[in-house]
Amino acid sequence: MMHSGNVRAPDLELATHYAREFYSRRQESHRLWIVPREAITELDDPDLLKPPFDRSFKRPGGYLIKHKLEAAKARAAEES
Amino acid sequence: MSTDASAEAFYAHVMGGGKVEADDPMPDDYRAAILKFVEMHANSELMGVLPERDWILRAPTLRRKLALTSKIQDEVGHAQLLYRVAEDLGKPREQMFADLLAGKTKFHNVFHYPTHSWGDVGIIAWLVDAAAIVSQQALRDSSYAPYARTMKKICWEESVHIMHGRDVVLTLMNGTSRQRAMVQEALNRWWGPLMQMHGPPTNPATDRDLIWKIKTKGNEQLRQEFLSIYVPRIWELGLTVPDPGLRHDHATGRWEYTEPDWDELRSVVTGHGPASQERLGFRRTNYDQTQWVRDAILGPAAAVA
Numbered sequence: 001m002m003h004s005g006n007v008r009a010p011d012l013e014l015a016t017h018y019a020r021e022f023y024s025r026r027q028e029s030h031r032l033w034i035v036p037r038e039a040i041t042e043l044d045d046p047d048l049l050k051p052p053f054d055r056s057f058k059r060p061g062g063y064l065i066k067h068k069l070e071a072a073k074a075r076a077a078e079e080s
Numbered sequence: 081m082s083t084d085a086s087a088e089a090f091y092a093h094v095m096g097g098g099k100v101e102a103d104d105p106m107p108d109d110y111r112a113a114i115l116k117f118v119e120m121h122a123n124s125e126l127m128g129v130l131p132e133r134d135w136i137l138r139a140p141t142l143r144r145k146l147a148l149t150s151k152i153q154d155e156v157g158h159a160q161l162l163y164r165v166a167e168d169l170g171k172p173r174e175q176m177f178a179d180l181l182a183g184k185t186k187f188h189n190v191f192h193y194p195t196h197s198w199g200d201v202g203i204i205a206w207l208v209d210a211a212a213i214v215s216q217q218a219l220r221d222s223s224y225a226p227y228a229r230t231m232k233k234i235c236w237e238e239s240v241h242i243m244h245g246r247d248v249v250l251t252l253m254n255g256t257s258r259q260r261a262m263v264q265e266a267l268n269r270w271w272g273p274l275m276q277m278h279g280p281p282t283n284p285a286t287d288r289d290l291i292w293k294i295k296t297k298g299n300e301q302l303r304q305e306f307l308s309i310y311v312p313r314i315w316e317l318g319l320t321v322p323d324p325g326l327r328h329d330h331a332t333g334r335w336e337y338t339e340p341d342w343d344e345l346r347s348v349v350t351g352h353g354p355a356s357q358e359r360l361g362f363r364r365t366n367y368d369q370t371q372w373v374r375d376a377i378l379g380p381a382a383a384v385a
Contacts (some may be wrong), residue, residue: 003228030101057147063243068250075254076318 003074004029094292099225102168114294115169122162123180124188129155130359131195131204140198147244151205154237161230168226174385181364183351188212190245190273192353199259201342202252207270207310211277213238214306215295223293246313253317260318267314268322275323275337276345278302307335 004023014035019034033044043049057064087107093100100106129187139145167173179185190208195201216235222228252259271370281300282290289295297305311328314321325338351357 055150057143057244058150058240060240060243062240063247065243065247065250068247068254072250072253072317076316079318 006030006037008036089293094223097293098223099228100223100305102165102226102335110292110294112228113171113292115166115171116164117289117294118166118169118224118227119171119176120186121161122166122176123185124191125155125159125162126180126193127187127359127363128134130200130362131193131355134195135198135201138198139201143196144248148201151241151244154241158234161234165226165230165372172303177367181360181361181367186349189276189345189348189353190270191359192348192356193269193273194355194358196269197252197262197266198248199252199262200269202245202248202263202265203270205241206249207239207245207267207274207314208277209238210243210310211274211302211306213242214309215297218302219295221293221296249317253319263317264319266340267319271322272341272344273348274306275303275340276348278306279345280340284354302317304335307337311335330385 004019007015007018007022009018015036016032016034019032023029023032086105090100090105090107090110091189094110100110132148132152132155132333136145139148163173163176166176171270176185179188181340190204190211192347195204212350213235216231216238219231220235249263252263279299282298284290284298290298311321311326323338325336327336328334347353347354349361
């Protein structure tokens with residue numbers, strides 16, 4: 001699911017027609033969800049979305065294993 | 081779906097690689113099969129956090145504690161996402177919980193075993209999650225589109241867990257001989273359950289989950305993929321896989337191994353594993369103790385409706 005864009009229309013029925021013309025005229029959409037702008041709740045608080053703490057352990061790049069792996073392999077070779 | 085003709089058209093659609101959405105008409109057999117599959121997966125994510133939960137307070141450093149807590153939060157999140165997918169197929173969440181707690185529905189074999197050391201935490205996060213991600217990656221092509229989409233997010237997060245687990249294992253392998261032994265002992269404990277995890281080979285001609293593309297790869301294919309990637313990574317650390325029959329047959333390109341104990345698998349997943357009843361007991365107690373939260377949140381809404 002992705003945000004396709006927005007349309008300006010006097011009511012939901014026309015908004016649906018516009019959305020269909022704009023965003024599925026080349027069969028690029030499986031479904032369209034048309035929602036009035038006032039029904040959208042927005043969260044944009046950076047303290048909640050991007051808190052200023054180190055959270056690198058939540059990402060694959062947060063684990064730097066290259067040197068550990070080399071050391072462990074060298075030790076395995078030494079002992080075999 | 082009422083007529084045989086429309087069911088036939090449906091199966092032709094999925095067998096030809098077509099996708100199914102939650103509100104599409106679908107035959108009862110397909111609905112039941114996908115629900116059973118997703119519900120078991122959801123149960124496994126939920127029960128799978130219990131062995132790791134025991135180690136939050138015993139994590140060796142603050143960073144490990146944060147990473148482990150975060151992994152557990154991810155797994156509970158996966159359970160939530162999957163129960164949502166299952167709910168849309170028509171089974172209420174309360175019923176899925178009741179069936180899990182009553183032992184009527186299953187969860188993965190690996191979550192029926194106790195943990196003994198921090199080495200187990202590393203092996204679980206590295207290899208249990210690795211075995212899981214092999215099957216989950218294949219599920220991104222499932223014929224049931226809401227499940228396939230959910231699996232994309234889950235796979236991304238599982239890949240972080242594998243890094244966390246591999247980092248734990250590498251740190252121990254670079255440590256003292258006692259720490260290294262801890263990893264080997266954990267591997268010895270988990271290898272049997274890991275080899276059973278994907279299940280016995282099934283006949284592709286009769287495996288409905290495979291025919292209907294609910295899953296896209298057979299059990300044995302998944303196990304072979306797991307062995308291909310991870311056995312060399314285990315060996316390069318100087319660890320020994322506790323199976324004298326394990327070897328790569330260069331002629332066939334396949335991994336040979338000692339037949340896993342399928343009786344143990346059947347016994348464990350039907351609630352007779354060494355930690356099955358303790359884990360279910362914990363869940364029951366936890367469910368009772370959190371009833372007030374559900375009452376507080378759902379009470380007024382239920383009253384309004």
